[in-house]
Structure formats: C-alpha cells, structure tokens
Amino acid sequence: MFQKYRNFIRGISVNRIGQAGVIFTTTAFAGFLFFEFLRLIGVLDNAYIGLITYMLFPAMFLMGLALMPLAWYRYSKQQKKSTRELLNERFDDGDIREGFFGSRVFLIILILTMVNVLFIAGAGFRTMKFMDEPKFCGTACHSVMGPEWTAYQQSPHSRVKCVECHVGQGVDAVVSAKLNGLRQMALAMLSDYERPIPTPVHQLRPSRETCEQCHWPKKFYGSRLITRIHYKMDRGSTPRYTTLQLKIDTGRSAGNGGIHWHVATENEVRYASVGDKREEIIWVDWRQPDGTYHRFENTRLRDKTTEADYTHVRNMDCVDCHNRVTHVYEDAESAVDDRIQRGLVDRSLPFVKREMLAAITANYSSDEAGLQGIRNHFFGFYQALDAVQGARLTDRIENAVTVAQDIYKRNIHHHMRIDWNTYPNHLGHQHDGGCFRCHNPNIRDKQGKMIRHECTLCHSILAYDEANRFQYLFQPDKKNPNYKMHLFLRDEFLHSKVQADKN
Known part of the structure; x- marks a missing residue:
C-alpha cells in the first residue's frame, strides 16, 4: 500500500509546482496530527502554537491541494498531450487499467479526496473552536489585547467567553466577526491600531441578547445592602464605612421604580450624546403609557447643538451604566x-x-x-x-x-497608553459622571422640571464615611452639626423599608 502511495505521489509530482503541492499537503497533514496529539496529552497549550496548528497548517494544506491540479494543468500545456497520454506516461499499465471499481489511480484519488474532506472539516471545526476560546482572544495579539486579557481574568465575568458578547449567534454574525478579526490581526501585525483601544465598542451584541441570558430584569426585586470600606490617610490607615441600601427594583413589585427601572421591558429610555463616548448627554426621553415620549434637554447645550448632532441616539440598556463590567480597570x-x-x-x-x-x-x-x-x-x-x-x-x-x-x-x-482613569466607569457616581450624566439640574423638560437627582432616589444611606457601619440608624446627637441630615436619612430608610414590606 505504501509503495502504491509512493508511486502515486511520484506520478503527480510532474514539476516543481506539483512537488511543492505534495510537500505542503504532506507536511501540513503530519504537522497538524502531531501538534493536535501533543495538545490532547497536555504537552502544548499556547495560543501561538494554536495559530500554527489551526491556521498555518490548514492554510498550507489547502494551498498544496490547489498547487497539484495547477501543476498538472501546466504540465499538460507544456507537453501538448491529453490527460490520457500523460497518465500512460506517469503510471504503470496496472495502475490505470480499468477494473470493476475503476482504476487504481482513480481509487487512490477517491480515497485521498475523502481523507482531504474529512481533514479539512475536522481542521475547520477545531479552528473555529480554537478561535472562540478566550485564551486565543487575549494572548494571540498580546501587545494589543494584553491589558484587556489581564482585566478580564480578574473580572466577575472571567468564565464568560469573549465570543458570547463580541460575536453573536448565527452564521452572518460569525462570518462578520471572523472577517473583522482577520482585519484586526493584519492591523496588529502592522502596528496600525489605536492606543488605547477606543470605547465604547460598537460591535457588541445587544445586551438583551447577552446580559439577560443570566441577568433578567424581571427578577430584580427589592434592595441590596452593600458596605464600602475606605481607609484614611493617617498613620493607622483608619477604616471608615459607607453603607448603602441600593434600590435595585425595576418597579414591578414595589410600584416605585428602582435603579433597574431604566431597563424594565415596559420602559423605553432613549438619549442622544455628544460624540460617541456617551458621557455628555444632549437630551433624554422616555416613553409614556400612551406611546408618546417625554423629553428632557440639557439646558447648557440647548443653544450649542442642532439636530445634526443627534447622530448618536441610543436606547438605554445594561452597558450604559455597566460599561466596565468585564474589562475592569480599578480606581x-x-x-x-x-x-x-x-x-x-x-x-x-x-x-x-x-x-x-x-x-x-x-x-x-x-x-x-x-x-x-x-x-x-x-x-x-x-x-x-x-x-x-x-x-x-x-x-x-x-x-x-x-x-x-x-x-x-x-x-x-x-x-x-492606559493610565489611571483612562476608561471611565459609569456604574454609580463615585468619580466619573455615571448617573449624573442624566440626573443633574441642567437636564429639564419644557416646563423646567428636572430629572430627579436626590441622593435617596436610588439608595438609602445608612452610613457615609463613618466609624460605624450603621451610624445613621442610631439616635443622632442633637449637638452634632449633621443632626438633621442623620435624622432625615434614618427616617427615609425606615419609611422605604415599611413601604417595601407592604408590597
């Protein structure tokens, strides 16, 4: 059998092009199987080895297959002979003699074609699987994606694959993503890319298709208690506590919308921003029960913007607040x-x-x-x-x-070029605009009414930079200059708690 294969290879190696085709296909086939075996036994686990195994070898294999018929076609033109005459020259009579299932040459070509099809299908499947792995995304173009890979590995979503947010479902989404990936790979090889990577990323799938696979707005109920510990700059780095009861409700159960009111399915909030950074808001509106929209405009920008500036209009979704939920850079x-x-x-x-x-x-x-x-x-x-x-x-x-x-x-x-605060985080309002992009005194409707922006709209405050985690639940000291504020915050928390228990 091996001798027949050697004779066949010698027969199709009609010139240097054919010889190159044979070398390419044989080397790629053997190399792929060898590297894949090493991967299966755990010897190789590297993105760059994966590039060789799943991209270089299949490309070499296809190139070799293309060179063989090209070599035969060119050889026939040079010799000015028919295919039958060339077969008689290159192969023995026994190899080209017709049998019940055809000639030996035909059977060898048929068997090798089936092997080629299976190999290409298997290699293609493994290539797609490899390119869908987070390790490939983060390490194949390390100079570009190194920072994002570092942040991703330490994020709450480190077990969510990159493709689940960045690619999408369906053939069209996959093909579009892979073609875009090839373009980005070429730009990375030429060092022709922006530093830092610009955000927001516009190719992300809609959050209704991604975030809500796990986080369902219909199931956001009630409140959530959080305590943030801040340490002073003194000798002992003394701890201070800020305790908040976040009102995360969508508004269904309690009747009063909490933070996730903005993304409840029955609500639709739209906004226009200056440029595509989503940091300075021109106007924001929300759909009324009758289908009309109630608009609030930024009075500071009213005379500085026109309809032509409203090119960046969005329906508000999860990532308008949770914009650094995976690639988290810390303050x-x-x-x-x-x-x-x-x-x-x-x-x-x-x-x-x-x-x-x-x-x-x-x-x-x-x-x-x-x-x-x-x-x-x-x-x-x-x-x-x-x-x-x-x-x-x-x-x-x-x-x-x-x-x-x-x-x-x-x-x-x-x-x-990533430094502290290169990428602003819009979750909350501790340092950057966050909630205050819309919830501020400058954004008003035609009657001059503002979007509410009082502190207790989204959270009850039980302590703010205090020595006790629940400082404001105690009876405040009347001699304390913040007595009225403490009393108000305590009463507000108790009132909101009673209302929540009623609902």
Whole structure:
C-alpha cells in the first residue's frame, strides 16, 4: 500500500509546482496530527502554537491541494498531450487499467479526496473552536489585547467567553466577526491600531441578547445592602464605612421604580450624546403609557447643538451604566482600599494607605520604571521615617511593595497608553459622571422640571464615611452639626423599608 502511495505521489509530482503541492499537503497533514496529539496529552497549550496548528497548517494544506491540479494543468500545456497520454506516461499499465471499481489511480484519488474532506472539516471545526476560546482572544495579539486579557481574568465575568458578547449567534454574525478579526490581526501585525483601544465598542451584541441570558430584569426585586470600606490617610490607615441600601427594583413589585427601572421591558429610555463616548448627554426621553415620549434637554447645550448632532441616539440598556463590567480597570484609591480590606496589606505598617496610593499614582515613564519606582518609594519613605524601625519592618514593607506592584501591573499599561482613569466607569457616581450624566439640574423638560437627582432616589444611606457601619440608624446627637441630615436619612430608610414590606 505504501509503495502504491509512493508511486502515486511520484506520478503527480510532474514539476516543481506539483512537488511543492505534495510537500505542503504532506507536511501540513503530519504537522497538524502531531501538534493536535501533543495538545490532547497536555504537552502544548499556547495560543501561538494554536495559530500554527489551526491556521498555518490548514492554510498550507489547502494551498498544496490547489498547487497539484495547477501543476498538472501546466504540465499538460507544456507537453501538448491529453490527460490520457500523460497518465500512460506517469503510471504503470496496472495502475490505470480499468477494473470493476475503476482504476487504481482513480481509487487512490477517491480515497485521498475523502481523507482531504474529512481533514479539512475536522481542521475547520477545531479552528473555529480554537478561535472562540478566550485564551486565543487575549494572548494571540498580546501587545494589543494584553491589558484587556489581564482585566478580564480578574473580572466577575472571567468564565464568560469573549465570543458570547463580541460575536453573536448565527452564521452572518460569525462570518462578520471572523472577517473583522482577520482585519484586526493584519492591523496588529502592522502596528496600525489605536492606543488605547477606543470605547465604547460598537460591535457588541445587544445586551438583551447577552446580559439577560443570566441577568433578567424581571427578577430584580427589592434592595441590596452593600458596605464600602475606605481607609484614611493617617498613620493607622483608619477604616471608615459607607453603607448603602441600593434600590435595585425595576418597579414591578414595589410600584416605585428602582435603579433597574431604566431597563424594565415596559420602559423605553432613549438619549442622544455628544460624540460617541456617551458621557455628555444632549437630551433624554422616555416613553409614556400612551406611546408618546417625554423629553428632557440639557439646558447648557440647548443653544450649542442642532439636530445634526443627534447622530448618536441610543436606547438605554445594561452597558450604559455597566460599561466596565468585564474589562475592569480599578480606581487607584479603591484598589488600595480593597487590598487592605482583604488582608493582603498589613495595616499596622505606618501610613501604608497613603504611601501605597502615592507610589502607584506617581508619573513613571514605563512599566518597568513604575515597578522599580514603587519599590524605591516604599523603602525610601520608611528609611526616612525611622531607619531602625524600617529595618524591622522589611518583610511587611516587601509584602506591601509586591501588592502595590500587582495593582500597578493590572491597571497601568504604558505601551497601550492606559493610565489611571483612562476608561471611565459609569456604574454609580463615585468619580466619573455615571448617573449624573442624566440626573443633574441642567437636564429639564419644557416646563423646567428636572430629572430627579436626590441622593435617596436610588439608595438609602445608612452610613457615609463613618466609624460605624450603621451610624445613621442610631439616635443622632442633637449637638452634632449633621443632626438633621442623620435624622432625615434614618427616617427615609425606615419609611422605604415599611413601604417595601407592604408590597
């Protein structure tokens, strides 16, 4: 059998083009099987090896198959002989003699064709599976996607595949995504891409098709209690607590809409923004029960914009607030607070919160300079503070340096020009516009009525930067200058609790 295969290969290798075709197909076939075997036994697990296995080898195989008939066609033109005459020259009489199932050459071609079809189908399936893996998305173009891959791995959605949000369902979506991916790969190879990656990403599938596969607005009920711990800049990095009861209801059960009122299926909220960043709102309207829309306009922009500026009009959905839900870049101070809260940093280290924040937010020229600068900052500070004590605290200082460097490596990427707050987070309103993009005194309807923006609209406040997690639930001290505010917030919480229990 092997001799017949050798004779067949020798017969179709009519010139250098045919020989190249045979080499390409044979090498690609053997290489694919070998690399796939190594993957199955766990020896190879790398995106770049995957590129070779699932993209280079299949491409070589198809190219080789295309070269063989081209070589035969060119050879026949040069020899000016018919196909039958060439077969008689290249093969023995026994190989081309007609039998019950055809000649041996025909049977070999038929068998190899079936093998080729199966190989191409299997390789194509494995290629699609490989290209759908998050590891491929994050590591194949590491210089571009490295920051996004780093953020993705530490996000709440790290088990959700990239393609579930970035590709879509159906043949059209897959073909469009793969063609766009090829274009982006070519741009990455030529270093012709924007730094940082611009957001928002307009090719995302609608959130009704993605987010709501797991997060169903109809099932958002009641309230959710959260406590945020903030540490002061004093010597002991003293903790302070902010406790909020978030009103996350869509409005069905309680009758009063909470935060998710905006995406309830019976509500439709639209808005127009300046440019495509969705940060400065021109107008916002919502559909009334009779089908009409009630519009609120930004009075600051009323005389500065025209209908021509209303090109970026959107129906509000999940990602208008949850815009960094997967590729999460941290705020510097929140990141430090989080590491202290989780016990990764020893709070007994003097001024550790202040110095860690200063170290990671300093201006460095490169990632490497940043990591070294953080180390120099910590050891320089504690040496100056108390050389003797600093020597005793070396292990704790070293640990703080490691944690600070980890924060820096996760959030700062000089080669992609990503710094602190490069990507604003619209969830809440702690630092960036967030909710206040629409909920502010400048956005009014024709009667001058504002969109509500009082603090207790979306959350009851049980403590705000206080020493006790539930400070405002206690009887306030009348001598306290914030007595009236504490009393109001306590009564508001109790009232909202009673209303929720009634419903």
